[in-house]
Amino acid sequence: MAGSSPAAPSSPNARGPAAPGALLTAPDVARVVDRMAHQLIEKAGNGLPDLVLVGIPTRGAPLARRLAARVEAFSGTAIDVGTVDITLYRDDLRLRGVRALEDTVLPGSGIDGRLVVLVDDVLFSGRSVRAALDALRDLGRPRAVQLAVLVDRGHRELPIRADYVGKNVPTARSQSVKVRLAETDGVDEVRVTEQAEGDQP
Amino acid sequence: MTYLIKGARVLGGDPADLLVRDGRIAAVGASLSATGAEVVDATGLVALPGLVDLHTHLREPGREDAETVETGSRAAALGGFTAVHAMANTDPVADTAGVVEQVWRLGQEAGLVDVVPVGAVTVGLRGERLAELGAMADSAATVRVFSDDGHCVADPALMRRALEYVKALDGVVAQHAEEPRLTVGAQMHEGDRSAKLGLTGWPAAAEEAIIARDVLLAQHVGARLHVCHVSTAGSVEILRWAKTRGVDVTAEVTPHHLLLTDACAEGYDPVFKVNPPLRTDADVQAVRAGLADGTIDCVATDHAPHAVEDKECEWAQARPGMLGLEQALAVVQDTMVETGLLDWAGVADRMSVRPAAIGRLTGHGRPIAPGEPANLVLLDPTARSVVDPAALASRSRNSPYAGRELPGRVVHTFLRGVPTVTDGKATR
Amino acid sequence: MKRHLLEADDLDRADATLVLDTAAQIESALSGREVKKLPTLRGRTVVNLFYEDSTRTRISFELAAKRLSADVINFSAKGSSVSKGESLKDTALTLEAMGSDAIVIRHGASGAPHQLASWVRGSVVNAGDGTHEHPTQALLDAYTIRRRLGRLEGVRVAVVGDVLHSRVARSNVRLLHTLGAEVTLVAPPTLLPVGVGSWPAEVSYDLDAVLPKADVVMMLRVQAERMNASFFPSAREYSRRYGLDARRMAVLGDEAIVMHPGPMNRGMEIAAEVADSVRSTIVEQVGNGVSVRMAVLYLLLGGAPS
Numbered sequence: 015m016a017g018s019s020p021a022a023p024s025s026p027n028a029r030g031p032a033a034p035g036a037l038l039t040a041p042d043v044a045r046v047v048d049r050m051a052h053q054l055i056e057k058a059g060n061g062l063p064d065l066v067l068v069g070i071p072t073r074g075a076p077l078a079r080r081l082a083a084r085v086e087a088f089s090g091t092a093i094d095v096g097t098v099d100i101t102l103y104r105d106d107l108r109l110r111g112v113r114a115l116e117d118t119v120l121p122g123s124g125i126d127g128r129l130v131v132l133v134d135d136v137l138f139s140g141r142s143v144r145a146a147l148d149a150l151r152d153l154g155r156p157r158a159v160q161l162a163v164l165v166d167r168g169h170r171e172l173p174i175r176a177d178y179v180g181k182n183v184p185t186a187r188s189q190s191v192k193v194r195l196a197e198t199d200g201v202d203e204v205r206v207t208e209q210a211e212g213d214q215p
Numbered sequence: 216m217t218y219l220i221k222g223a224r225v226l227g228g229d230p231a232d233l234l235v236r237d238g239r240i241a242a243v244g245a246s247l248s249a250t251g252a253e254v255v256d257a258t259g260l261v262a263l264p265g266l267v268d269l270h271t272h273l274r275e276p277g278r279e280d281a282e283t284v285e286t287g288s289r290a291a292a293l294g295g296f297t298a299v300h301a302m303a304n305t306d307p308v309a310d311t312a313g314v315v316e317q318v319w320r321l322g323q324e325a326g327l328v329d330v331v332p333v334g335a336v337t338v339g340l341r342g343e344r345l346a347e348l349g350a351m352a353d354s355a356a357t358v359r360v361f362s363d364d365g366h367c368v369a370d371p372a373l374m375r376r377a378l379e380y381v382k383a384l385d386g387v388v389a390q391h392a393e394e395p396r397l398t399v400g401a402q403m404h405e406g407d408r409s410a411k412l413g414l415t416g417w418p419a420a421a422e423e424a425i426i427a428r429d430v431l432l433a434q435h436v437g438a439r440l441h442v443c444h445v446s447t448a449g450s451v452e453i454l455r456w457a458k459t460r461g462v463d464v465t466a467e468v469t470p471h472h473l474l475l476t477d478a479c480a481e482g483y484d485p486v487f488k489v490n491p492p493l494r495t496d497a498d499v500q501a502v503r504a505g506l507a508d509g510t511i512d513c514v515a516t517d518h519a520p521h522a523v524e525d526k527e528c529e530w531a532q533a534r535p536g537m538l539g540l541e542q543a544l545a546v547v548q549d550t551m552v553e554t555g556l557l558d559w560a561g562v563a564d565r566m567s568v569r570p571a572a573i574g575r576l577t578g579h580g581r582p583i584a585p586g587e588p589a590n591l592v593l594l595d596p597t598a599r600s601v602v603d604p605a606a607l608a609s610r611s612r613n614s615p616y617a618g619r620e621l622p623g624r625v626v627h628t629f630l631r632g633v634p635t636v637t638d639g640k641a642t643r
Numbered sequence: 644m645k646r647h648l649l650e651a652d653d654l655d656r657a658d659a660t661l662v663l664d665t666a667a668q669i670e671s672a673l674s675g676r677e678v679k680k681l682p683t684l685r686g687r688t689v690v691n692l693f694y695e696d697s698t699r700t701r702i703s704f705e706l707a708a709k710r711l712s713a714d715v716i717n718f719s720a721k722g723s724s725v726s727k728g729e730s731l732k733d734t735a736l737t738l739e740a741m742g743s744d745a746i747v748i749r750h751g752a753s754g755a756p757h758q759l760a761s762w763v764r765g766s767v768v769n770a771g772d773g774t775h776e777h778p779t780q781a782l783l784d785a786y787t788i789r790r791r792l793g794r795l796e797g798v799r800v801a802v803v804g805d806v807l808h809s810r811v812a813r814s815n816v817r818l819l820h821t822l823g824a825e826v827t828l829v830a831p832p833t834l835l836p837v838g839v840g841s842w843p844a845e846v847s848y849d850l851d852a853v854l855p856k857a858d859v860v861m862m863l864r865v866q867a868e869r870m871n872a873s874f875f876p877s878a879r880e881y882s883r884r885y886g887l888d889a890r891r892m893a894v895l896g897d898e899a900i901v902m903h904p905g906p907m908n909r910g911m912e913i914a915a916e917v918a919d920s921v922r923s924t925i926v927e928q929v930g931n932g933v934s935v936r937m938a939v940l941y942l943l944l945g946g947a948p949s
Contacts, residue, residue: 099672102683102711102941112644112945114661115668152678402753410838413753413775413813418837482761483754528730529752531773 037183040202043164043195046180047077050162051084053178054131061129062089064157068096068125070134070146071116076197077164078133094121098132098153103145118149125154131177135193137163140174165204167191216632217241219249223257223593225583227559233262235589238632242585257593260626263563265297265590267570267579269360269389269467270443270515271540273299273330275321276314277306282520282610284321284330287540289608289643290518292327292635294540295592295625298571298579299328299518303335304365310335310346312354319356327635327643331574334358336377336388340366345377352384359575362389364443365490367425369395374429378438385575387465389441390429392450393491397421402531404477404492412480414530417492419447426450430457430464441573442466444517446491448501455510465573467515468502470539470546471615475499479615485526485533486613489519492535506565507556513570516543520611538614541607545621548596553622578631589632598624608641644942647760647767650776651817659821663786665938666931673710673934684713687944690743691717692734692759693770694750699905699929700770704747704779707936713944716743731755735762745944748772766943774808780904781814783935785822787924788859790931791900796823801853802844803829803885804863804912805874807836811904812863816844829853831885833874834865850885855894861902862887862913878911888914892922900924 038046058065065085069078075097082093099116101107132146143161150159162178167185183206185191190207194200220233225243232247233240268291274282284301291299301318303309309318315332322330334351338344340363351358361381368374368390377388398421403409405416426442430453433440445451445466457464471489476496479487487493505511519536526533547566551557557565571580581587602616628636635642644661645653654662673679689708691701701717708715720734729737731750738746745766748756753773760767771777789795800819806812806828819826820843827845828835839846847853854860865885867878875881882888887901895901901913901922909915918925 099668102669102672102681104683107683107945112942115665115672117668118672148682152676152680405837407838407841410836410841411813413773413810415774416837483757524730527732529750529758530754531752 036203036205038181038204043202043204046164047080048084050178050180051081051088054081054085054162055089057177058129062091062093064128066094066096066121066125066128066130068098068120068130068132068150070132070142071097071099073135073193073195073198074133076195077135081133081162094123096120096125098146098149100142100145100149103148104141105145106141118153120153125150125156127155127157129158129160130156131160131162133162135164135195136191137161137166137174137176137179138169138191140170140172143174144172164193165191217249217252218255218629218632218634219247219252220255220257220262220593223260223262225262226563227261230258233583233591235591235629235632238589240583240585240587240589243583255593255627257627259597260593260595261559262583263295263559263592263594264567264580264583265592265628265630266295266544266566267574267576268296268299268516268518268540268543269441269513269570269574270364270469271299271301271518272304272520272536273301273318274520275305276317278522280610281522281525284318285325285327286608286610287518287520288322288325288327288330289641290538290540292628292630292641293608293625293639294542295544295594295628296328296540297590297592297628297630297635298331298574298576299540300331300333300360300574302364303333303362304340308335308339309333310338310340312347312350312356315351315356315358316354327641328630329576329579331360331576332356332358333360333362333364333389336361336363336368337373342366342369342373345373345380348377348381348386349384352386359384359386360389360441360573361386362391362443364389364391367391367393367395369425371428371432375432375436378433378440379436382438387439387441387573389443390425391443392422392425392429394421394424397424401492402488403480404494406477406495408477408480412483414480417490419449419494419498422447422491423449423453426453430454430462433464434460434462438463440464444469444472444491444515445502445505445511446472446494446498448498451501451505451510454505458510465512465569466510467513467570468506468511469517470514470543471517471537472502473499473506473514473550474546475615483530485528485530486537486615486617488530488533488535489517489537490535503550503554503556506551507561512573513565514543514547515570516540519613520609521613522611526613536613538607538609538611541609542602542614542616542621544592544594544625545623546616548623549621552596589629591627591629592625593627595624595626596622598622600624646943647756648778648939648943649756649760649767649769651778651781651814651821653778654818654821656821656823659782659785659818662782662935662938662942663789665942666786666934669937669941670934680710680712682712683941684708684711684944687713687744688742689713689715689745689747689940689944690738691715692738692746692748693717693719694748694755695771697749697771700749703929703932704768704770704936706933707940710933711937711940713940731759732762735759739763739765745940768939768943771810773810775810776814777810778814778818779932779936779939780811781818782939783928783932784815784861784902784904785818786931786935787902787928788824788900791924792858792898795819798824798858799827799856800824800859800861801827801829801857802861802863803850803887805834805865805869806830806839806863807834808866808869809863815861816842820844827853827857829885831875831881834869850891851894854891855896857895857899859900859902860887860895864904864906864908865912867908867911882911886912886914887917889916892917892920895922902928904928
């Protein structure tokens with residue numbers, strides 16, 4: 015995949031041009047990821063080697079890899095990356111139906127005593143993050159857990175807030191925020207559409 | 216009471232009027248009139264001699280929760296029957312003059328059809344020693360058909376003796392052809408479907424082997440043999456061969472074996488569990504052809520009522536058998552008439568004339584002609600309806616035709632000039 | 644996925660693959676964890692309705708349901724419903740009234756799960772019915788093969804023994820066929836059903852001819868009482884012609900594996916040194932059973948019917 019190289023997350027070669035009307039285009043996404051990487055480095059300080067970036071599939075996983083690559087590029091410190099599939103922890107299975115499971119992969123050194131930053135594409139109701147927190151609890155005991163999201167669109171249903179936000183996007187509940195990434199969708203862009211399908215609670 | 220039946224198509228022929236008086240057919244002709252007669256408009260209806268069933272389970276005595284002589288008689292009349300043979304596998308078994316006379320009397324009291332008891336061949340249907348066949352023949356029930364139906368008279372020596380013995384009674388042994396050692400635990404026809412469904416198979420050979428043996432025995436001792444519920448293509452071939460050789464053998468086929476196949480077992484609904492089992496499509500075609508060419512002499516229902524708890528359970532635990540009296544004629548119209556295999560005269564022959572002859576019933580299966588007993592059924596062949604088990608007169612609900620659309624409707628039935636069914640409703 | 648899992652044919656290739664993939668994900672998600680429990684089915688009730696003794700299958704389903712946080716009720720009802728009072732239907736309606744979301748049923752009568760499924764609104768999982776099917780056993784067998792050999796497509800599986808009475812064989816023939824494997828049934832003709840020719844499998848009476856080509860040898864349990872019904876002359880003759888011993892194991896290919904659904908008759912269909920060899924997956928199959936049954940329960944119960 016053209017966009018799968020962590021060193022060039024926003025490569026202009028990414029397939030498919032961003033259509034007009036996108037809230038964020040590929041260069042915007044790259045800039046936002048870079049900024050979040052700097053913030054991570056700054057906030058972690060001496061604790062940077064303890065940092066683990068854990069993506070929430072589907073799109074949180076490549077985002078976590080990109081962030082890790084940028085943190086490494088800026089700081090020279092190798093960063094552990096993982097993914098945690100939250101499907102079996104969701105509280106809305108009855109409403110949404112079953113889906114295929116995705117990988118849960120943690121660094122060999124585990125997460126006990128470390129700083130885990132959960133990474134997701136869109137923060138909406140907060141339920142995915144709650145499910146991820148439940149999953150993490152079964153996987154180990156981190157020193158602290160933080161949250162990084164590309165887009166915060168509001169409408170929280172739980173007392174959850176992100177520590178790192180790429181972009182705050184005020185939306186109506188009826189709108190839909192769609193993040194596309196080169197690794198999964200062939201192109202980097204974020205757009206807001208009117209139909210409610212594809213909600214990311 | 217006198218009835219003037221107007222415009223009936225006798226045996227499916229041209230419309231004619233029938234005058235019924237004092238239990239007999241007084242006249243047949245065009246534009247008959249009779250003062251004081253009740254007129255029955257039979258325009259478009261087919262008139263057949265009252266149907267005769269050689270094989271009915273009325274369950275009384277013993278399982279009155281499943282059927283009684285009265286409810287079974289009502290179901291029979293609604294099906295167009297005027298005589299039914301009540302099988303012997305009751306509790307107690309009809310193996311004595313006392314039991315057959317009891318059943319016969321109950322039939323007389325119900326008064327809807329002539330209930331003709333069948334006597335058991337062996338004591339308790341156990342296949343060990345002959346029941347008192349002569350006493351049953353001499354009783355008020357005048358038994359002529361003897362059968363251990365439900366069980367095969369498997370012992371060849373005993374079968375030979377039975378065949379010989381009933382010659383003196385002008386009787387016939389009606390054999391349930393099932394080699395018991397080949398059908399231990401059998402649940403359905405043995406073939407592709409039993410292999411897939413994991414139900415123990417009932418091989419066609421278990422039926423055919425007994426029929427082959429019995430026709431040879433019947434020929435050897437010069438006796439009459441009747442074969443119950445023929446279900447396989449191989450059985451039809453053996454019967455055809457035997458008849459060619461001059462063996463005095465007759466045979467029956469059930470409505471369900473004319474229509475249904477072992478595919479019905481696929482949902483494991485025990486309403487389709489029956490003995491002998493539903494066979495393959497090739498077998499269905501063969502028994503239809505056998506009935507059409509007379510190799511199989513008659514249709515007999517094997518009407519087998521079962522209480523709900525005996526059918527609403529696991530397939531292996533369910534009792535075999537299905538209802539048949541009320542839909543028999545419809546199924547025969549569907550499978551034989553509408554396919555062009557039999558005309559209405561043929562239906563009269565296979566459902567009335569021949570079964571009456573096999574059972575030695577002198578008052579049934581007679582021509583529709585002046586002087587004959589007025590045992591009649593009038594049916595509307597153009598009607599079509601969906602079978603609703605809840606609407607059946609039988610006390611049980613185990614109809615394999617539930618939800619199925621079938622042709623034909625019995626409108627009127629007369630038993631010796633008395634209406635037992637009028638406008639599709641039983642008169643008592 | 645259909646609402647019920649009654650027989651292997653309820654799963655098309657995509658469904659069957661989804662079950663295996665899900666089982667693999669669940670297994671990896673739980674591996675090395677202290678807490679072997681997921682909250683997925685919290686608040687759901689799974690009833691194990693067992694009319695036949697089968698401790699291993701019941702425990703496997705119980706563990707699967709509990710690891711998904713479902714409430715589990717074990718209901719043993721030995722003997723037939725007719726002879727022992729309450730009918731299967733009454734039992735089913737009672738369980739449903741108590742709020743069961745799924746019923747896992749083991750029954751001595753072929754077809755009982757089908758009937759149950761027609762009476763209840765929840766999901767029904769067939770845990771073995773008479774001589775009909777045992778679909779989760781086939782799924783765990785397929786899972787085991789895929790883990791050991793890395794694939795199912797084109798894998799040559801010999802199923803050896805009492806095919807006639809085996810629900811494991813029926814389910815495996817159909818599921819393995821769905822998944823692209825090639826099945827050969829090996830048995831004396833008396834232990835093959837009439838009608839086996841319509842199955843998607845080859846048939847052989849000669850074990851020695853089949854073994855060199857087999858990637859998987861699946862041995863079926865042969866009950867000694869079959870001997871008394873003349874399905875074969877003696878246990879010794881059966882074992883000599885159709886048993887898997889060290890001599891026969893030696894002709895297997897290097898990668899070939901030996902499976903058995905258990906419980907084994909050591910010395911009858913399988914020799915002890917075969918059962919305990921590195922080719923044997925028998926213990927692995929038991930462990931895989933839990934993962935596969937978790938996947939089935941998750942996929943049937945996890946969400947609203949689509």
